[in-house]
Amino acid sequence: MRLEVKSAADFLVDLVRLNNSGLTESQMDKFRENVCDILVRHYTDHWFPDKPFKGSGYRCIRINGKMDPLIARAGFMMGLAVSFLRSLFPSELTMWVDPMEVAYRIGENGSICILYEDDKPRKSPPPAEAPSPVKALPSPPPQQRASSPPQALSQPARNLSEEAWTRDASRWTRSSCLAEPTSRQLL
Numbered sequence: 001m002r003l004e005v006k007s008a009a010d011f012l013v014d015l016v017r018l019n020n021s022g023l024t025e026s027q028m029d030k031f032r033e034n035v036c037d038i039l040v041r042h043y044t045d046h047w048f049p050d051k052p053f054k055g056s057g058y059r060c061i062r063i064n065g066k067m068d069p070l071i072a073r074a075g076f077m078m079g080l081a082v083s084f085l086r087s088l089f090p091s092e093l094t095m096w097v098d099p100m101e102v103a104y105r106i107g108e109n110g111s112i113c114i115l116y117e118d119d120k121p122r123k124s125p126p127p128a129e130a131p132s133p134v135k136a137l138p139s140p141p142p143q144q145r146a147s148s149p150p151q152a153l154s155q156p157a158r159n160l161s162e163e164a165w166t167r168d169a170s171r172w173t174r175s176s177c178l179a180e181p182t183s184r185q186l187l
Contacts (some may be wrong), residue, residue, distance in 0.1 A: 001040060001049050004053055007102045007116035008061065009035040012071065019088045027078065034074035039097065042070055051101040061095040 009032045016028060023031070036092040046055040061068045067086045075085040100118035105111065 001043060004097050004099065004102050004116060005039045007160050008039065008097045011115050016088045021088050030078050031074055033078045033168065035071065038070050038074050047099060052099040053102065056096055056098050057133065059097045063093040064091050
């Protein structure tokens with residue numbers, strides 16, 4: 001759970017940094033720490049690695065017309081007003097912090113992008129079989145995933161439209177925005 005929560009907190013701090021919020025690095029580190037502590041406590045009894053989508057709605061971070069209460073609490077703990085904190089994020093942000101995967105979407109109809117994905121196999125592999133007389137085709141290379149966003153983007157994000165947020169946010173991951181419906185979209 002710690003890796004997933006850290007990935008989510010790092011992403012939120014990078015959004016704050018993009019917005020030229022005026023917060024110092026020390027304040028952003030404190031915000032990250034608060035977010036991590038709050039999310040770990042909140043998710044403790046709602047974390048099911050064997051069934052990653054179970055409890056997904058409970059673990060969803062949602063910023064739309066109002067600030068997500070968990071993120072608001074992280075800011076409040078360091079003296080940030082909710083209205084100030086709300087101004088640092090896109091008007092529509094959804095983040096799913098699930099076992100083995102953290103994904104986000106900017107805008108109600110934006111693409112879902114993967115921030116973190118555990119590459120470990122989720123089930124034990126089947127027993128080895130005798131070699132087949134048919135030659136197998138080589139597997140395509142695994143999709144590369146970025147473990148964290150770049151340090152800075154070329155332009156500040158303050159007051160950007162939803163399209164601009166989506167365009168700039170797509171730089172956070174390499175080939176991780178999903179063009180086709182995912183199991184999350186089909187739920």
